[in-house]
Structures are given as C-alpha cells and as structure tokens.
Amino acid sequence: xxxxxxxxxxxxxxxxxxxxxxxxxxxxxxxxxxxxxxxxxxxxxxxxxxxxxxxxxxxxxxxxxxxxxxxxxxxxxxxxxxxxxxxxxxxxxxxxxxxxxxxxxxxxxxxxxxxxxxxxxxxxxxxxxxxxxxxxxxxxxxxxxxxxxxxxxxxxxxxxxxxxxxxxxxxxxxxxxxxxxxxxxxxxxxxxxxxxxxxxxxxxxxxxxxxxxxxxxxxxxxxxxxxxxxxxxxxxxxxxxxxxxxxxxxxxxxxxxxxxxxxxxxxxxxxxxxxxxxxxxxxxxxxxxxxxxxxxxxxxxxxxxxxxxxxxxxx
Amino acid sequence: xxxxxxxxxxxxxxxxxxxxxxxxxxxxxxxxxxxxxxxxxxxxxxxxxxxxxxxxxxxxxxxxxxxxxxxxxxxxxxxxxxxxxxxxxxxxxxxxxxxxxxxxxxxxxxxxxxxxxxxxxxxxxxxxxxxxxxxxxxxxxxxxxxxxxxxxxxxxxxxxxxxxxxxxxxxxxxxxxxxxxxxxxxxxxx
Numbered sequence: 001x002x003x004x005x006x007x008x009x010x011x012x013x014x015x016x017x018x019x020x021x022x023x024x025x026x027x028x029x030x031x032x033x034x035x036x037x038x039x040x041x042x043x044x045x046x047x048x049x050x051x052x053x054x055x056x057x058x059x060x061x062x063x064x065x066x067x068x069x070x071x072x073x074x075x076x077x078x079x080x081x082x083x084x085x086x087x088x089x090x091x092x093x094x095x096x097x098x099x100x101x102x103x104x105x106x107x108x109x110x111x112x113x114x115x116x117x118x119x120x121x122x123x124x125x126x127x128x129x130x131x132x133x134x135x136x137x138x139x140x141x142x143x144x145x146x147x148x149x150x151x152x153x154x155x156x157x158x159x160x161x162x163x164x165x166x167x168x169x170x171x172x173x174x175x176x177x178x179x180x181x182x183x184x185x186x187x188x189x190x191x192x193x194x195x196x197x198x199x200x201x202x203x204x205x206x207x208x209x210x211x212x213x214x215x216x217x218x219x220x221x222x223x224x225x226x227x228x229x230x231x232x233x234x235x236x237x238x239x240x241x242x243x244x245x246x247x248x249x250x251x252x253x254x255x256x257x258x259x260x261x262x263x264x265x266x267x268x269x270x271x272x273x274x275x276x277x278x279x280x281x282x283x284x285x286x287x288x289x290x291x292x293x294x295x296x297x298x299x300x301x302x303x304x305x306x307x308x309x310x311x312x313x314x315x
Numbered sequence: 316x317x318x319x320x321x322x323x324x325x326x327x328x329x330x331x332x333x334x335x336x337x338x339x340x341x342x343x344x345x346x347x348x349x350x351x352x353x354x355x356x357x358x359x360x361x362x363x364x365x366x367x368x369x370x371x372x373x374x375x376x377x378x379x380x381x382x383x384x385x386x387x388x389x390x391x392x393x394x395x396x397x398x399x400x401x402x403x404x405x406x407x408x409x410x411x412x413x414x415x416x417x418x419x420x421x422x423x424x425x426x427x428x429x430x431x432x433x434x435x436x437x438x439x440x441x442x443x444x445x446x447x448x449x450x451x452x453x454x455x456x457x458x459x460x461x462x463x464x465x466x467x468x469x470x471x472x473x474x475x476x477x478x479x480x481x482x483x484x485x486x487x488x489x490x491x492x493x494x495x496x497x498x499x500x501x502x503x504x505x
Contacts, residue, residue: 226494234455235424238424238466243365249499263424264498268336270499
C-alpha cells in the first residue's frame with residue numbers, strides 16, 4: 001500500500017520509519033507547515049533526519065499530500081477535542097476520494113464517530129483506528145474478533161502517565177506533586193500533563209470503546225470523568241493496609257463511560273505498574289480477556305497503525 | 316498434561332481467579348468443643364479464601380446450644396461456592412446458606428477535609444442513606460485536623476446492593492466535596 005502520513009510527531013515519524021518493514025511505501029509525510037511528497041516513494045531516512053534536525057520535512061506544501069496518489073491516509077496529527085479539526089477534515093477528504101484512512105488521532109473517533117461512519121458508508125475506502133486505544137495493545141482487533149455485540153464491557157488502565165504516578169506514590173509513600181515532578185524529569189509526563197492526570201486522555205479512549213460497542217452515540221461530554229490530582233499519598237497507604245491500591249480505571253459499556261480513581265486488589269490483574277496499560281474485555285461467551293502492554297510511544301503506536309494498514313482490503 | 320489438576324489439589328479447577336476478590340460474610344454455628352473454631356477456618360484458607368475477621372461470640376448461645384461465629388473473608392467470586400461446600404463437607408453448620416443471605420463487604424476511601432466536614436456525620440449518612448454498616452474505619456490526617464485527610468471505611472452491605480450503595484456514597488461525597496475512591500467490583504459481569 002502507498003501511505004500518506006499526516007503528522008510528523010513521534011507516531012507519524014515511526015510509521016514512516018517502519019512502513020518498509022511491513023511492505024508499504026511512504027509517498028508523503030507532512031507536518032503542519034511542510035511536506036515531503038514523491039509518488040514513487042519519499043526518501044524516508046533523509047526526511048526524518050531533516051525533521052528531527054529542526055529543518056522542514058520537505059519542500060512541498062501539506063496540501064500537496066492530497067493530490068498525490070496514495071492508498072491509505074495515516075492521520076497522526078495531535079488529538080483535538082470538540083470539532084476534532086483538522087484531523088476530521090483530513091479523514092473526510094481521504095474517504096471522499098475513495099481512499100482508506102487509518103487514525104492514530106483520537107479526536108475524530110471520540111468526538112464525531114457517527115459522522116466518520118457515515119462518510120465511510122459512502123466511500124470505497126474504510127477507516128481503522130487501533131492506534132487510538134492503548135498504543136501497541138491489540139484491543140479493537142480483539143473486540144472485532146469477538147464481534148462487538150458479544151462484548152459487554154471494557155475496563156482497565158489506558159493512561160500510562162497516571163498509572164506511573166500512582167505506582168510511584170504507592171511505592172514511595174510520596175505525594176502527587178512530588179511524583180509528578182519526577183515523572184516530568186523522566187519524560188513520562190509532559191510539561192503540561194493536564195489531560196493525562198485529569199482523566200481526559202483515558203476518557204477519550206473509553207469513549208471510542210463505547211462507540212465501538214454501541215456503534216456510536218458517545219462523545220467526551222457523555223463521559224463521567226475524575227482525575228487523580230486529589231489523591232494524596234496517605235490514601236494509597238490506607239488502600240495498601242487492606243491489600244488494595246488505587247488506579248485510574250476506565251469503564252466503557254453500552255450504558256456509558258466512566259473514568260476515575262478506583263480501589264483494585266493490589267495483586268489483581270488490573271493493578272499494572274509503571275507506564276504499562278491493561279484492559280479487561282468482558283464477553284458474553286468467552287468470559288473475560290485481559291490484554292496488556294505498552295499503551296504509548298512512537299514505534300509501539302506505529303505498529304498498531306501498520307497492523308491496521310495490513311487489515312485493509314485492496315482498493 | 317494440559318489443565319488436568321494434580322490429584323489432591325483442593326482448588327476447584329474451574330474457578331477463575333483473575334477477576335479480583337470480593338468480600339463475604341459467612342455465619343456459622345459451632346459446637347462448644349476445643350479445636351472446633353480451627354477446623355471451621357481451615358476449609359476457608361484451603362480453598363482460596365482470605366480471612367479478614369472473626370466474631371466469635373462465646374457468651375452467646377443459639378437455641379440449639381451452639382456458638383454463633385461470623386467470619387468475614389474475601390475470595391475470588393468463583394471460589395465462594397467451593398468454600399461453602401468445603402465447610403459443609405467438614406461438618407460445619409453454615410447457617411446462612413442461600414446466596415441472597417450472604418452479606419457483601421466493600422471498602423471505600425474518602426479524601427478531603429474530613430474533619431471539618433464532620434466525619435461522624437458523614438459516616439452516619441453513609442449508614443442511613445446507603446443502608447450500610449461501617450465495620451471499621453482507618454483515618455490518616457498527615458496535615459493535621461484542618462488539612463486534607465484520607466479515611467478507609469469497610470462497609471457491610473446487603474447482598475446485591477453494592478452498586479446502589481456506592482451511588483449513594485458518591486452523592487454524599489459530592490455533597491460534602493469529598494473525593495470518593497470506590498472499589499472496582501469484581502465479577503461485575505452483567
């Protein structure tokens with residue numbers, strides 16, 4: 001397949017880097033101001049070197065990406081809330097041109113799911129978005145294999161930053177601010193960690209899961225969301241006295257989406273440590289399935305994008 | 316070999332243990348003889364139960380002349396029936412047998428200005444409005460009584476009422492501007 005990649009952050013760059021290994025060609029790679037475009041395949045290595053070195057990724061205009069001959073548009077621009085632009089329009093243009101779109105950007109799938117599905121119904125192309133939920137972990141494909149109708153609930157940990165902070169607080173008996181600063185030093189938390197610690201990032205993922213279970217109907221404003229900012233170290237100590245710990249747990253069912261700090265058994269399956277993610281998929285006929293792994297990171301998330309590309313039908 | 320359990324393995328091979336644990340209360344009647352309590356507790360531990368507390372009311376005799384004992388324990392939900400069965404096999408009289416009679420126990424952690432917002436009123440409201448019994452309470456207040464404190468309460472709740480009770484506790488928390496950390500109930504499968 002010929003890939004046109006929008007977004008040259010960690011994920012977009014890693015998709016470009018790994019595409020060859022998966023047998024695909026990169027015909028375009030664009031950030032918000034420049035693009036490298038070549039219908040015969042761009043020179044990925046030099047484009048990545050330019051981007052990482054602070055130069056323009058290429059000499060073309062990002063608009064030129066849409067005029068080149070591609071099979072799959074990879075939408076890896078930063079997640080935006082509300083109208084989910086410009087990601088939504090990027091996907092819309094691909095579908096209207098009868099091309100496939102694979103998203104790593106959560107915004108359009110969380111906020112405008114029904115519109116995406118309507119556009120897909122009119123298009124020869126299809127959309128896939130494994131990378132939006134749990135990075136490298138095959139969650140949506142597991143649900144797809146079980147059929148969404150047979151899945152009753154998905155719950156678990158889908159934000160590595162919050163999980164890292166809670167793990168460190170419990171292990172060291174430290175307070176939230178202290179551990180957050182440490183996480184920022186380690187690069188685990190961003191300079192502005194708001195969406196990770198207030199539950200928004202996890203909520204977007206569980207909204208996407210609820211949309212998949214119900215075939216739409218949910219957006220971020222339908223979710224009940226609570227963060228971990230108010231959890232003191234002493235609360236984790238009290239939980240530990242009882243063989244429990246606190247994790248930022250999300251739940252998606254057909255009735256709704258809820259994300260908040262919850263008590264879970266200290267040695268239970270959902271109490272993963274560090275930045276690791278896990279989900280429990282509750283099914284009608286097969287009990288619960290647990291799947292765990294790295295929920296973020298450039299190469300990790302890129303593997304989910306490229307798995308999706310591999311599952312697309314030929315155009 | 317596959318999943319065939321070794322002979323002599325007392326664990327129920329069909330029990331699933333990755334769904335977390337849940338707390339239960341079991342009421343037993345013991346004959347007033349030495350060693351009777353120990354033989355009543357062994358089947359619980361042998362079958363994957365974790366004892367939380369034992370109320371052994373020695374002075375209290377049932378009409379049949381037995382001693383009532385209330386055992387709080389936790390175990391994976393799939394192991395509970397096996398524990399009750401093992402108790403009966405050991406000749407222990409389990410008084411409350413029907414599943415609807417088993418009480419549920421849950422823990423919640425409350426965070427905020429617990430002292431300023433009148434902790435004892437908070438607990439009475441939980442007992443009255445959520446129809447729960449506060450079985451034990453652990454409080455830490457590292458910043459002193461006027462700072463942010465945390466409390467863990469273990470609550471006994473009527474069977475099948477945990478979800479409603481937690482909704483009520485959440486509302487009380489909102490009302491008093493407290494953060495309520497609820498348990499993720501195991502075996503929530505709907």
